[in-house]
């Protein structure tokens with residue numbers, strides 16, 4: 001692990017394989033259950049509840065002790081990023097860092113803004129939504145993380161996501177279930193910021209803390225995650241109709257080949273079926289169409 005406090009970036013070895021990177025392109029999320037040590041989870045709750053005094057390891061230029069208190073007591077307590085224990089065990093968490101490095105490239109930019117979602121349970125479910133300022137496209141310039149510092153079973157209303165909805169606008173009935181990010185204290189979720197999600201319904205009594213923040217790409221995409229023996233991009237699973245073309249475009253972009261991506265439609269690559277007797281036609285084409293990320297065209301393709 002190479003952490004530079006001055007540039008606020010880190011670097012480490014990538015840990016995801018070809019299939020895991022493609023899974024992220026297709027599904028839009030990755031959950032890491034209970035990976036933050038319990039002592040750090042307890043410290044985080046104490047900090048968020050004002051029971052632990054701040055001990056910033058450094059101050060942003062021009063900040064005073066008053067600024068620390070003002071920000072710490074707000075709904076965006078980003079001062080927690082100045083605590084050495086939080087940097088080491090949460091921001092640079094060994095399980096999370098390798099995944100971030102795989103998806104965002106070398107010298108990953110660390111978060112600068114924390115959002116504290118404190119919910120007094122029980123509560124009804126939130127409506128399904130794409131967050132403000134979401135963007136649909138093949139680029140993966142940043143990733144959003146949520147951190148649950150207390151045990152967060154389904155009863156405590158963990159975040160609920162709809163897998164695969166990060167590639168375009170989706171609406172979903174409030175009664176329709178999704179995938180709950182339930183888990184023990186110290187669970188981290190990584191997701192594409194554009195994914196459809198909500199705060200799940202809670203039936204238990206008590207306070208649910210959740211911190212949300214973003215990691216940033218600072219280098220152009222290049223394929224340097226783990227090579228997976230036997231992985232073949234010509235026959236890999238990019239998802240179903242109206243999905244595969246977008247997931248494959250993102251996967252190409254992550255290889256640094258976004259501009260070279262072209263598709264020819266129908267049953268051609270990246271579409272595939274387990275029942276076909278040979279690989280799909282159309283892989284590696286340099287002439288053809290792009291997926292219509294802006295959804296301006298009825299057939300879903302753009303030139």
Ligand SMILES: [Fe+2]
Nearest residue numbers: 129131197198
């Ligand atoms: Fe949201």
